[in-house]
Amino acid sequence: MSLGSLLGFALVFVTVAWTLSALGALVLSGASARLLRAGAMAERRAAEAVAIVPVVLALAAVAALVGQSALGTDHCETHSHHAHLCLAHGAAWLDRAWVVATLAGIAAVIAARVALLIAAAVRGTRSIAQLRAVGTELGDVCVVDSDRGFCFVAGYRRPTIFVSTRAWGSLDEAERRALVAHEAAHVRQGDLGRRIWIEALLVLAAPLVADRVRAAWMTATERLCDARAVEATGEPAAVASAMVSLCRMNVSRPAGAFGFTPAAEQLAQRVRAVLTGAPVGHRTAVILWRTVVVGAAVLVGFAALAAEPLHHAFETLLG
Amino acid sequence: MRTFSSAARVLGELETRVMELLWNEHPISVRTACDRLGGRHAYTTIMTTLDRLHKKHLLRRRKDGNAFLYEPAMDRAEYQRRVVEAALTPLMEQGATPVLAAFVEVAADLDEANLVQLERLIAKHRRRR
Numbered sequence: 001m002s003l004g005s006l007l008g009f010a011l012v013f014v015t016v017a018w019t020l021s022a023l024g025a026l027v028l029s030g031a032s033a034r035l036l037r038a039g040a041m042a043e044r045r046a047a048e049a050v051a052i053v054p055v056v057l058a059l060a061a062v063a064a065l066v067g068q069s070a071l072g073t074d075h076c077e078t079h080s081h082h083a084h085l086c087l088a089h090g091a092a093w094l095d096r097a098w099v100v101a102t103l104a105g106i107a108a109v110i111a112a113r114v115a116l117l118i119a120a121a122v123r124g125t126r127s128i129a130q131l132r133a134v135g136t137e138l139g140d141v142c143v144v145d146s147d148r149g150f151c152f153v154a155g156y157r158r159p160t161i162f163v164s165t166r167a168w169g170s171l172d173e174a175e176r177r178a179l180v181a182h183e184a185a186h187v188r189q190g191d192l193g194r195r196i197w198i199e200a201l202l203v204l205a206a207p208l209v210a211d212r213v214r215a216a217w218m219t220a221t222e223r224l225c226d227a228r229a230v231e232a233t234g235e236p237a238a239v240a241s242a243m244v245s246l247c248r249m250n251v252s253r254p255a256g257a258f259g260f261t262p263a264a265e266q267l268a269q270r271v272r273a274v275l276t277g278a279p280v281g282h283r284t285a286v287i288l289w290r291t292v293v294v295g296a297a298v299l300v301g302f303a304a305l306a307a308e309p310l311h312h313a314f315e316t317l318l319g
Numbered sequence: 320m321r322t323f324s325s326a327a328r329v330l331g332e333l334e335t336r337v338m339e340l341l342w343n344e345h346p347i348s349v350r351t352a353c354d355r356l357g358g359r360h361a362y363t364t365i366m367t368t369l370d371r372l373h374k375k376h377l378l379r380r381r382k383d384g385n386a387f388l389y390e391p392a393m394d395r396a397e398y399q400r401r402v403v404e405a406a407l408t409p410l411m412e413q414g415a416t417p418v419l420a421a422f423v424e425v426a427a428d429l430d431e432a433n434l435v436q437l438e439r440l441i442a443k444h445r446r447r448r
Contacts (some may be wrong), residue, residue: 124418154419
């Protein structure tokens with residue numbers, strides 16, 4: 001096996017992963033209104049599918065081609081007009097400057113994304129440790145003395161709800177219950193762990209896809225936790241009121257945000273969804289996820305069974 | 320020179336005890352600090368700790384004969400406020416977000432009119448109930 005053959009398979013991986021993730025992001029955008037109506041859980045599942053499926057199918061395609069090369073017959077003499085996707089004769093990929101340059105560029109982009117993700121996680125974890133050290137723990141809530149209005153859940157090993165004294169002091173009892181119920185839903189759903197997995201998969205997605213998928217996932221997750229908070233407290237007005245109150249505290253300093261800065265319409269959507277009792281979309285999410293799993297399994301099976309024609313198609317396309 | 324935000328990591332156990340001591344009593348020499356902490360730590364350990372806190376800009380010091388006298392560079396409340404700000408700043412930058420899930424983000428185009436409209440909606444909902 002040569003370095004050249006690895007380049008060929010890497011090119012296949014990137015082609016499949018980037019093409020499918022870009023298509024997935026387009027579908028996610030196109031279906032956003034429908035997903036909003038279907039419910040937060042359905043929208044969240046759709047965003048997760050766009051993060052996961054392209055990587056799975058790209059790995060399946062590479063596995064099928066490697067397997068075909070390892071087990072199949074040698075076809076190199078009959079296809080001498082393009083580079084070969086095989087373990088034995090892949091050196092031709094090294095002769096194509098555009099392949100080497102493209103893959104080097106993509107590797108640099110992915111390495112930069114990984115470095116940024118790790119740096120953000122390390123810095124964030126350190127900051128959380130600092131806040132924990134100076135905050136006052138009241139059960140599951142850590143109250144931090146600050147004149148900013150914030151509330152978030154953080155900590156992978158010991159998830160804790162961090163809330164500023166200003167936010168805690170400005171909310172009434174019902175709003176506090178709503179706030180804690182919302183954040184407790186994040187903890188029960190394991191959202192911080194899920195988020196890291198999604199971020200790790202999005203490192204391999206096409207440019208611009210990560211922001212779109214992340215925003216859709218975060219918005220849907222917040223709406224889902226709003227619904228869980230309403231279920232837990234039975235007070236939709238308190239959940240909505242807590243949201244608006246916290247925004248009011250920070251509206252004069254919009255430069256600060258813990259994640260992304262959504263449009264005002266998204267806050268309005270959350271408030272309306274809470275007050276009208278919008279569906280969570282559990283059933284649609286189950287149907288959507290089963291469809292995605294079955295569809296992906298069919299495509300993986302197709303890749304395994306049609307490895308030979310797939311192999312030639314990729315050689316012709318890329319070689 | 321280290322800035323406060325880079326230095327204001329969580330203090331170690333001994334550093335915290337030394338800071339607590341100095342917030343209650345200052346200025347103080349290494350020898351006095353040793354005595355106040357119950358003599359359980361070596362003189363050099365306390366000297367190193369005080370020096371480290373001085374380099375982190377948490378203590379000021381001045382010469383008194385052959386020894387240094389140490390005092391806090393800020394009171395406890397100011398220290399906590401600075402730690403909170405130093406911790407929040409990276410969290411509020413885009414890249415630090417994978418470690419937390421915030422209840423609300425302030426929308427980019429949110430203004431007073433949006434908030435008033437939403438508050439009216441909530442009030443209307445409450446009246447209907």
